[in-house]
Amino acid sequence: MNIPDHTTKTAGNYATLHFMDGTESKSSYVAVARRGNIFLGIKLSGLTDGEQLGMPGKSYLHARVRSARDQALAAKLDLEAGVDNVVPLFGQQLALDEAWPNFTFEKIDEKRASVVIGMFIEGSLADDIDAVITRIEEADLCRKLIDYVIDQAGTEYRIPRAKVAANWLFDQAKPTLDGLKKIAEHNKTVLETQKEFGGLVEGQIEVVGSHLQQLNEIYHKHQHTPETEGTSQPTDSGAW
Numbered sequence: 001m002n003i004p005d006h007t008t009k010t011a012g013n014y015a016t017l018h019f020m021d022g023t024e025s026k027s028s029y030v031a032v033a034r035r036g037n038i039f040l041g042i043k044l045s046g047l048t049d050g051e052q053l054g055m056p057g058k059s060y061l062h063a064r065v066r067s068a069r070d071q072a073l074a075a076k077l078d079l080e081a082g083v084d085n086v087v088p089l090f091g092q093q094l095a096l097d098e099a100w101p102n103f104t105f106e107k108i109d110e111k112r113a114s115v116v117i118g119m120f121i122e123g124s125l126a127d128d129i130d131a132v133i134t135r136i137e138e139a140d141l142c143r144k145l146i147d148y149v150i151d152q153a154g155t156e157y158r159i160p161r162a163k164v165a166a167n168w169l170f171d172q173a174k175p176t177l178d179g180l181k182k183i184a185e186h187n188k189t190v191l192e193t194q195k196e197f198g199g200l201v202e203g204q205i206e207v208v209g210s211h212l213q214q215l216n217e218i219y220h221k222h223q224h225t226p227e228t229e230g231t232s233q234p235t236d237s238g239a240w
Contacts, residue, residue, distance in 0.1 A: 033153035037074040062118030102152040129184035
């Protein structure tokens, strides 16, 4: 599941952060490190069921790291820092991948170098969505991603406070996590419905009845919370 951009550059505590454009998006990467006019940014890119990667029972939270030049951002930071704190532009002489030697970039051209990083989480999206979401929310996994990028880039090149950047990164994942919660609730309701309906119609082979109507009534009875209101529901068109 891809994580869409929900960039909030100046809201609340994020006014201190600086952002980089993606190939087809504006201000979608938070800038975490700088060498001259070369910046290193990160954005969350997705949450994938581990079975697709040969790791059943796990999930994979991943982010894209991007190295790119941004002369305008460099000038802005130098202006904010004051004349005595201007960062030398020796980085202009470096290639985008050479600026960050601890990263092995997979996509490199004249405009950017990028690579996907991530971590496996206990629990699959198919069977343990609640556990996966809880782990992301409570284990500060976004902070681990930020700390890793800063450490690999070199702490001397760090731009923002790691905690602030991590909080922003987590906020980008919230809409996706909220969607997963709704899916988990819907799946739970479906299982409860199927169990009760199966017991109700057991033995009714070749017995005519309004079974799909009964199925829908049982489904609505098992809707416990408002979170399930916006999810897909069974209908008499054959969704079941």
